[in-house]
Amino acid sequence: MLRARTSLLLASAAMLAVAGCTEQMGGLNDPNNPRRNTQQGALIGAGLGAIAGAALGNDAEERRANAAAGALIGGGAGALVGNELDKQAAELRNSVGNSQIDVRNTGDRLIVTLPQNILFATDSAQVSSSIQGDLRAVAGNLSQYPNQTIQVIGHTDNTGDASYNYDLSQRRAQSVSGILVANGVSSGRIQAIGRGEDQPVASNLTPEGRQQNRRVEIVILPNA
Known part of the structure; x- marks a missing residue:
């Protein structure tokens, strides 16, 4: 139980760090931000990566490092997904009459x-x-x-x-x-x-x- 709680706290901390970075890049709540969906994808990916990373490791320090690494990897993958969806959405809007x-x-x-x-x-x-x-x-x-x-x-x-x-x-x-x-x-x-x-x-x-x-x-x- 304690390990699960620690993993969740580490994952939450990693997500907050990524959220702070994405907010500085343009604002997730700004509908006019052209990178909004890419940033949302990064945040979702970072959260999933942090949770997965925090569940691994033999002690608190190792789990903390894994959570940070998972957030970075997941955030990068999520940003790629968000960016590709932006591109596809624009193509769809242009193709339908x-x-x-x-x-x-x-x-x-x-x-x-x-x-x-x-x-x-x-x-x-x-x-x-x-x-x-x-x-x-x-x-x-x-x-x-x-x-x-x-x-x-x-x-x-x-x-x-x-x-x-x-x-x-x-x-x-x-x-x-x-x-x-x-x-x-x-x-x-x-x-x-x-x-x-x-x-x-x-x-x-x-x-x-x-x-x-x-x-x-x-x-x-x-x-x-």
């Missing part, structure tokens, strides 16, 4: 959000022909980054029966996945997931909120 498609970099993944109104008719899982060109562009981008796992996640609002909504969201995720696969993305990289009404991003009490909740997300996860 529909302004309603949102590309967001969280620091450790990309989330491409496609609202239902540009993808499907009401109660349908057949992808609209007008959006298939953009999905082909997304597939082309994903093919350039083969070391990633792709989750295609369908979401609905809470109108109607929950089990029906779950099934509809699953079928919609599978339809979008099928287009990506048909345009060159390996099926082994893709997971089609239906969430139904379980993960809203807005209130279902208003028409505007329900519209935001009806969506498909393409989540792009770099492999470790």
Whole structure:
């Protein structure tokens, strides 16, 4: 128990040191900071590396050294991931033509959000022909980054029966996945997931909120 607590404290100290460095480089909370996601990736990687390093070693001094080394190695790897995601996000934004498609970099993944109104008719899982060109562009981008796992996640609002909504969201995720696969993305990289009404991003009490909740997300996860 004491060793685990010591390892956690050492990892926390290493993370704080890296966080201080990244804050000096530009500010993690500044949305206009062009290196924000790279720095977030560095911080996430440093934390994981510090935790792994702090768990190794026979005494406190050795664990402290391992935590620092783990933070440096993990931070460097995380920064590379964050930088590559920034690059990929910019490429995706330039390749899709529909302004309603949102590309967001969280620091450790990309989330491409496609609202239902540009993808499907009401109660349908057949992808609209007008959006298939953009999905082909997304597939082309994903093919350039083969070391990633792709989750295609369908979401609905809470109108109607929950089990029906779950099934509809699953079928919609599978339809979008099928287009990506048909345009060159390996099926082994893709997971089609239906969430139904379980993960809203807005209130279902208003028409505007329900519209935001009806969506498909393409989540792009770099492999470790």
